[in-house]
Amino acid sequence: MINNCISLPPKALVANWETLTRTFIRPESEEAKETLIKYMEQILFGLQEFLREHVGITEEKSLKELAELFSDASLPLVPEKMLAEVITDLVQDIAPHAVNVASPYFVGHMTAAIPFFMVHLKTITAALNQNVVKLETSKVVSILEKQLLAKIHRLVYQQSKGFYDTHVQNTETALGCFTEDGTIANITALWVARNRLFGPKPGFEGIEKEGVVAAYKAYDIDRSVVLVSCLAHYSLQKAGGILGIGNKNVVAIDVDSNYRLDMDHLRRTLGSLRSEGRTKIVAIVGLAGATETGTIDPLREIADICLEQDIHFHADGAWGGPTLLSGKYKHLLDGIQYADSVTIDGHKQFYMPMGCGMVYFKEPTALDAIAYHSRYINRPGSVDLGIKSLSGSREANSLILDSALKIMGTNGYGLLIEHSIQVAREFAEEIQSRPDFELTSPQVLNILTYRFFPKALKQRLKKEDDKGKKRLYEGLNDINITIQRNQREAGNSFVSRTTLKGTEDWPEDRVVLRVVIMNPMTDIDILREILDEQENIYRQEKRK
Numbered sequence: 001m002i003n004n005c006i007s008l009p010p011k012a013l014v015a016n017w018e019t020l021t022r023t024f025i026r027p028e029s030e031e032a033k034e035t036l037i038k039y040m041e042q043i044l045f046g047l048q049e050f051l052r053e054h055v056g057i058t059e060e061k062s063l064k065e066l067a068e069l070f071s072d073a074s075l076p077l078v079p080e081k082m083l084a085e086v087i088t089d090l091v092q093d094i095a096p097h098a099v100n101v102a103s104p105y106f107v108g109h110m111t112a113a114i115p116f117f118m119v120h121l122k123t124i125t126a127a128l129n130q131n132v133v134k135l136e137t138s139k140v141v142s143i144l145e146k147q148l149l150a151k152i153h154r155l156v157y158q159q160s161k162g163f164y165d166t167h168v169q170n171t172e173t174a175l176g177c178f179t180e181d182g183t184i185a186n187i188t189a190l191w192v193a194r195n196r197l198f199g200p201k202p203g204f205e206g207i208e209k210e211g212v213v214a215a216y217k218a219y220d221i222d223r224s225v226v227l228v229s230c231l232a233h234y235s236l237q238k239a240g241g242i243l244g245i246g247n248k249n250v251v252a253i254d255v256d257s258n259y260r261l262d263m264d265h266l267r268r269t270l271g272s273l274r275s276e277g278r279t280k281i282v283a284i285v286g287l288a289g290a291t292e293t294g295t296i297d298p299l300r301e302i303a304d305i306c307l308e309q310d311i312h313f314h315a316d317g318a319w320g321g322p323t324l325l326s327g328k329y330k331h332l333l334d335g336i337q338y339a340d341s342v343t344i345d346g347h348k349q350f351y352m353p354m355g356c357g358m359v360y361f362k363e364p365t366a367l368d369a370i371a372y373h374s375r376y377i378n379r380p381g382s383v384d385l386g387i388k389s390l391s392g393s394r395e396a397n398s399l400i401l402d403s404a405l406k407i408m409g410t411n412g413y414g415l416l417i418e419h420s421i422q423v424a425r426e427f428a429e430e431i432q433s434r435p436d437f438e439l440t441s442p443q444v445l446n447i448l449t450y451r452f453f454p455k456a457l458k459q460r461l462k463k464e465d466d467k468g469k470k471r472l473y474e475g476l477n478d479i480n481i482t483i484q485r486n487q488r489e490a491g492n493s494f495v496s497r498t499t500l501k502g503t504e505d506w507p508e509d510r511v512v513l514r515v516v517i518m519n520p521m522t523d524i525d526i527l528r529e530i531l532d533e534q535e536n537i538y539r540q541e542k543r544k
């Protein structure tokens, strides 16, 4: 252990049947009950206390030192520790060297503080240990999941009450499914799109059964593609690989100067694919909140093209989907209601614990394209949710989300969204008011990119020839890499870094700093401190 707290247990621990069986049986004595409650207290308050006191992001210990402490690959033969000790170890020795994602200074990624009640809800799902792969191991929980799927489907698609009355508990149809994460949600959406495009026809039993080679032969083509923004999440490339489409056939379309899918480039690409011939389009993906920039593709225009050309339209709202919960900002996602499928992550802006993804389908029968049955579970016509899902066994995440929605109300979630967008707007203004910074993508949602760009360099740029400019750009990228790295290593705050591909307005690739604002405790003062620290890092580096 890190602190070497090897206080030996009073008597050596042995694995015997009696102690083992006791861990499976609810404790009967008052004393044992109290002990168990005390352990939960330690988890709830010990960790909470730690997260409050520990304002930095992580302890100084280097990855190398940590790796050395964790390099013994032997399994314990006999019991080493009792529960109390293990919990203490986790709270005292592991947590400080993990990342304090709950810190309001941790603004680099889509992982942050969660409401305290999520820990209770997560504990309940663990205690119940339902398996929603089938009704026989979940019963009412599967039924509740269908209800919640209908509620979120309604948030996205706004169909009639009659539609939801028909489908909410319909064992034949499915409005969506829960997945482990957004990656699997995106894969599921494209899996459905692929199977529907290459469905059975005379002499061909469908791509799911016969595979890609037979499908291309049956449909007389050589290639199929998915069209995505160059800012699309890399899970879509994984989908291309897994689905046999080939990830080089997940074709990146340029973005315009506002980092939205360039519709002209999309139309030109569709045109040239058509004239090439022998190619089918599996789907066009629109971003409802890009991972790197938070920008939103022109969803309505993409929907029009997809409708016109009969192409599957997938909207990736893994991050941005919950914006629909804000009356003030839901208009930003206008057009999402026309998408054939929509991905939304629970562990992002629904503030759920890791990990929860979801995918919704406009058509209640879309998921039939990936249905699987088995002899011992998931028999045709049952409510078994595992029939139409990539995963097998999985936890009852719907219990957590449904309860969270009851506790927060859509208004509560709406407030969180609105607050973070407001803070992002103030932060964008602050960046623009500082002469040594530059905002590199427009503020749309609550994700921003910007970079350190000293005023003196901005002026010098005007005088440089092409070669000089190139050198200056490279230097600028190095500066931003150094700032981000040094700030991360100092451990007081964290922003992330990415590279934005050149656009028409700015042809060079730019290394930029990236901030994701989702922690309600992150305010403009904290963000100013973060910018100050970045300025200081630059000055220190310059002096070297």
Ligand SMILES: *Cc1c(COP(=O)(O)O)cnc(C)c1O
Residues within 6 Å of the ligand: 110, 180, 181, 182, 183, 184, 186, 233, 235, 287, 289, 290, 291, 316, 317, 318, 319, 345, 357
């Ligand atoms: C986060 C994200 C994903 C992937 O989600 P995971 O839950 O990390 O697998 C996909 N698309 C977008 C736009 C995302 O922001």
